[in-house]
Amino acid sequence: MCGIVGYIGSEQAAPILLDGLEKLEYRGYDSSGIAVINNDIIDVEKAKGRLQGLREKTNNGANVIGTIGIGHTRWATHGEPSDVNAHPHLSQSGRFAVVHNGIIENYIALRERLTKKGFEFISETDTEVIAHLFEYYYKGDIMDAMIKVIDRVEGSYALGVLCSDYPDQFIAVRKASPLIIGLGKGENFIASDVTAILKYTRDVYYLEDNEIVVLKNDSVKVYNIDKEEVEKNVFTVDWDISAAEKGGYEHFMIKEIEEQPKALRATISPRIKDGKIVLDDVSLTREDIKNIRKIFIVACGSAYHVGVVAKYVIERMCRIPVEAQIASEFRYCDPIVMPNDLVIVISQSGETADTLEALKVAKSRGARILSIVNVVGSAIANASDDVIYTWAGPEIAVATTKAYSTQLSVVYLLALYMAEKLGTITHGQYKKYLDELQALPDLVAETIKHKEQIAYLASKFYNCHSIFFIGRNLDYAVSLEGSLKLKEISYIHSEAYAAGELKHGTISLIEDGTLVIALATGNDLFDKTVSNIKEVTSRGAVVMGLTTTERSMNGIADYTIQIPVTSDIFLPSLSVIPLQLFGYYVAAQKGCDIDKPRNLAKSVTVE
Numbered sequence: 032m033c034g035i036v037g038y039i040g041s042e043q044a045a046p047i048l049l050d051g052l053e054k055l056e057y058r059g060y061d062s063s064g065i066a067v068i069n070n071d072i073i074d075v076e077k078a079k080g081r082l083q084g085l086r087e088k089t090n091n092g093a094n095v096i097g098t099i100g101i102g103h104t105r106w107a108t109h110g111e112p113s114d115v116n117a118h119p120h121l122s123q124s125g126r127f128a129v130v131h132n133g134i135i136e137n138y139i140a141l142r143e144r145l146t147k148k149g150f151e152f153i154s155e156t157d158t159e160v161i162a163h164l165f166e167y168y169y170k171g172d173i174m175d176a177m178i179k180v181i182d183r184v185e186g187s188y189a190l191g192v193l194c195s196d197y198p199d200q201f202i203a204v205r206k207a208s209p210l211i212i213g214l215g216k217g218e219n220f221i222a223s224d225v226t227a228i229l230k231y232t233r234d235v236y237y238l239e240d241n242e243i244v245v246l247k248n249d250s251v252k253v254y255n256i257d258k259e260e261v262e263k264n265v266f267t268v269d270w271d272i273s274a275a276e277k278g279g280y281e282h283f284m285i286k287e288i289e290e291q292p293k294a295l296r297a298t299i300s301p302r303i304k305d306g307k308i309v310l311d312d313v314s315l316t317r318e319d320i321k322n323i324r325k326i327f328i329v330a331c332g333s334a335y336h337v338g339v340v341a342k343y344v345i346e347r348m349c350r351i352p353v354e355a356q357i358a359s360e361f362r363y364c365d366p367i368v369m370p371n372d373l374v375i376v377i378s379q380s381g382e383t384a385d386t387l388e389a390l391k392v393a394k395s396r397g398a399r400i401l402s403i404v405n406v407v408g409s410a411i412a413n414a415s416d417d418v419i420y421t422w423a424g425p426e427i428a429v430a431t432t433k434a435y436s437t438q439l440s441v442v443y444l445l446a447l448y449m450a451e452k453l454g455t456i457t458h459g460q461y462k463k464y465l466d467e468l469q470a471l472p473d474l475v476a477e478t479i480k481h482k483e484q485i486a487y488l489a490s491k492f493y494n495c496h497s498i499f500f501i502g503r504n505l506d507y508a509v510s511l512e513g514s515l516k517l518k519e520i521s522y523i524h525s526e527a528y529a530a531g532e533l534k535h536g537t538i539s540l541i542e543d544g545t546l547v548i549a550l551a552t553g554n555d556l557f558d559k560t561v562s563n564i565k566e567v568t569s570r571g572a573v574v575m576g577l578t579t580t581e582r583s584m585n586g587i588a589d590y591t592i593q594i595p596v597t598s599d600i601f602l603p604s605l606s607v608i609p610l611q612l613f614g615y616y617v618a619a620q621k622g623c624d625i626d627k628p629r630n631l632a633k634s635v636t637v638e
Contacts, residue, residue, distance in 0.1 A: 033118070033132040034058045034104040035210065036227045037201060040218025040248045044093030047103035051227035052082055053221075057283070057427040058223065059631055062117035066128035067100035068198045073128045077117035082486045098248075099201060101191040101221075104429035105131035109138070114528050120250045122166035123150055126195050129165065131158040132223060133187035133208040134349040141183065160184075163608075165192065173202055177243055177257055177554025181206070187384060191221055200247045207410060209382045212236035212244055212251055213573075214265065219246045221506035226425055236263045237408030241271070266408060282625045284520070286427035292467040292476040294433040295604075297422040298440050299468060301318075306465065313401065313417045315373075317452040320349075323373050327366070327398070329353040329389045331516060333431045334438060336379055337403075339605050341442040347600065348450040354537050356484050360386040362392050370397030378402070379426060379434040379631055381409020390414055398563045399577070403441045405434055419445065428626045430520050432611050435512065436475070443468055446600075467597050474595045478608040479591075482616075485609050488575060488590060489616030493521070495546050500527040502550035502608075503560055509603045510550055513610030520628045530563040538604045543571035548610070549588065550577045552602045561587055577606055 038044045048065045060374050062084045064077030064268055073151050078084040082104065089095050103118035110116040112563035118571070119128040135141070138157035140470030141164065146152065150163045161180060167579040168179040181188075181204055191203045203210060203221045210613070213220030213228040213235055219230045221244070225235060231452055236253065238244060242261060243254045253261045280286035326345060328338035338355035340547075345353050356366070362385060368374065374393040378386045381404035390411060394400055400417035405423050412418045421437035447464055450456045456464070498517060500510035510527035516527040530549070548569045551560040557578070564574055564587055576588030579602070584591045620627045 032417050032443075033106050033223070034227070035101070035130050035189055035191050035221060035223045037203065037246070038218065039099040039201060039246050040215065041098060042218065043092065043096065044098050044100035044480040045089060045095035047231070048087070048100050048220065049092045051222060052104050052135055052231065054229075055223060056082060056226045057103055057429060057626060058104065058590065058625065059106045060110035060431060061100070061107050062114070063104045064090070064119050065095060065100055066115045066119040066130075066194055067095050068194055068195060069095075069097035071195050071198055073117055073121065073125060073193055073195050075121060075128060077119075078115065079112050079114050079116050082258060084190040087280050092620060093164060097161060099193070099198065101128065101193055108328050109132060109157045114458040116154045116156050116363055117123055118158060120154065120156065120162045120634050122162040123431040124166060126169070127162050127165040127202040130156060130191045131161060131288060132189040132210075133206075134185050135160060135188065136186035137184065138282060145314045146548045150181040163192065165194075167382055171195075173197055174245070174254070176288050178258070179373070181241065189223065202243065202245050204241065204243045205238045207384065207387060209409065210382070212238065212240050212246070213255075214251060216324050217248055219248065219251050219599055221246065221436065229268060233268045234265050235387075236267065238412065240410070245587050252358065263307035271426065280613075282400070282428065284430055284615050284625050287433045288608070288615065289426055289432045289479055290424070291479070291608070292433035292472040294421075294423045294437050295440050295465055295472040295475060295488050297424075298437045298469065299444065302444055303465060306462065307467070308444055308451070310419060310421055310444065311446070313335070315401070315417065317450075320401070320452045321372055322371050323351055324369060324371045326351055326353045327361070327372060327393065328353060328372045328373060328377065328385060329361050329393070331358050331385055332385055333384075333435045333512055334377040334379065334386075336512040336515065337385060337435060337438040338375070339511060340505060341375070341446070341471065342441060343505050344442060344600050345446045345507060348446040348456060349453055350372060350455050351449075356388040357551060358383070362389040363471070366392065368393050368396040368398045372398045374398045376402040376411055376415065376634070377413050377438055379405045379431060379438075380408075381411040383411070385633065387411050387414070390543055403438055407436070429628055429631050430516055430614070430625075436604060440468075440471065443601065464600075467601055471597070471601055474597060474605055475608060478594050478605050479612075485612040488592075488617045489613055492546050493617045493620035497524045497526075497540070498546045498548065499540070500525065500548045500550070501533065501560070501563060502527075503530045503556045504553060505599065505603050506550035506552055506556070506560070509598065509606045509610065510548075512607055513548065513614070516611055516614035517617060519631060520614055520625050521621055521623055522629070523617065530560050533563055538566060538570065541570045541572050545572045546575065547572045548575045548577065548613075550576065550606055551584070552579050552594065553599045555599070556584060577609060
């Protein structure tokens with residue numbers, strides 16, 4: 032959830048650190064700081080609030096001298112946002128400075144032990160124990176100190192550590208929290224995300240858990256905890272730096288909404304060859320698929336909502352029972368997972384803490400793991416038996432749009448791939464679905480063209496106190512995502528309900544003027560949803576209906592949004608677009624910080 036960046040080279044470090052931290056703002060934070068070694072002394076500058084405060088405090092880094100340093104954006108978990116609680120944290124003597132992403136679960140016991148040994152704590156954070164542990168275990172060799180520290184701490188971490196005794200190098204490590212190494216010429220970097228360093232290099236290492244890296248300006252060496260050097264493969268980032276910049280758009284979110292057709296083409300097109308779906312990264316054979324007892328889909332947030340869509344789609348196409356579960360519940364519910372089960376894990380970052388831990392639970396019980404992620408070399412990808420990447424490119428806005436859409440497209444590819452192997456659809460159906468799937472990017476582009484209508488509707492309803500979304504089956508699954516988009520960026524209370532459940536309690540919340548957004552896109556359940564619409568209009572609700580161009584909601588809904596026609600299973604990719612746009616334009620009308628909504632982080636790497 033936090034952002035880490037580190038630099039060593041011949042340039043002044045502070046401006047580079049601030050530039051990198053700015054690229055990591057999207058991850059969510061409430062304070063920031065940098066530490067730089069100058070004349071064998073570590074100079075630390077920290078500030079609560081937005082990064083601009085740190086920029087002003089340091090004159091855009093010009094006042095902090097030195098060519099080696101680490102920086103951090105903090106999202107508070109232990110202790111309120113403040114200058115004192117901000118990272119980097121210094122050891123008692125000032126010899127060590129530490130930045131940390133993750134959670135130290137045993138920090139209370141460590142803190143008590145260190146206090147008894149005379150260490151004084153000035154912050155409320157779990158991270159400060161790490162700085163003092165380095166001081167306690169350091170006997171002149173920073174590598175030995177690192178190994179002892181990570182042996183003592185429990186939890187998740189990515190650490191960047193400066194030591195004033197080593198003004199020509201710094202050290203870093205990761206466990207269950209993202210950290211990459213950037214390889215430059217005469218300079219090297221660490222970062223939580225490649226976007227922080229893409230301006231300087233495209234060549235990176237992806238660290239595995241408990242790999243320790245020592246960076247100098249002319250070398251990078253990676254070691255395991257036995258101090259044995261590890262050979263790493265260099266990955267070259269091939270997407271354009273402009274993909275991580277606004278490019279003239281007011282917000283990243285609207286830019287990423289409009290990038291969805293391109294992202295869908297990049298995800299779908301390479302995987303359809305000669306009229307068949309080809310999943311090169313998936314080793315599931317026809318026999319493996321036939322032997323699947325049950326499929327579990329495990330994810331958090333919007334990725335979980337993809338899983339709810341996937342349950343309907345896969346069960347309909349493949350006739351295999353599917354259970355979608357929130358990862359934080361799955362890992363603690365003692366799930367009945369067996370060796371012939373398939374667990375599909377969905378995560379944009381590939382580092383989502385609860386999802387990664389749920390994966391480990393499923394794997395420990397013998398299940399096969401197939402992950403759908405956007406980041407090559409991420410922890411979830413590395414821990415999976417099979418991986419399908421969503422080639423969405425970088426997604427900067429906290430509220431996901433194109434990652435959600437590309438995850439949906441992978442679900443379609445996977446469902447059709449398995450259905451064809453199982454023979455649960457005919458050859459004619461398979462061909463029809465493939466044709467429609469390949470046409471989906473153009474249909475999404477067509478849907479986005481009507482954004483002015485959505486902006487008009489947002490201007491009418493941005494002052495609502497509560498908004499309800501209803502739908503059935505796939506429409507209900509999309510309602511969950513539409514409601515989340517609205518609430519997370521506009522701060523309007525919003526809930527999604529299966530339309531048939533209204534009469535079982537929720538309808539008591541409907542009163543004169545309540546906005547209900549009703550999705551009725553599927554042919555089979557259109558009339559049923561219309562009945563539910565009439566239930567809320569009779570109680571004074573204002574209804575915004577969402578349906579296809581082959582249906583009319585005149586006389587049923589007060590306002591109607593229409594999307595293009597395609598097979599029912601693909602309609603979620605179209606119906607979600609107006610809901611993304613509605614959330615965006617409502618938040619814009621309210622003047623909200625759309626790309627960085629309060630209290631939220633892009634990559635949730637703690638429980």
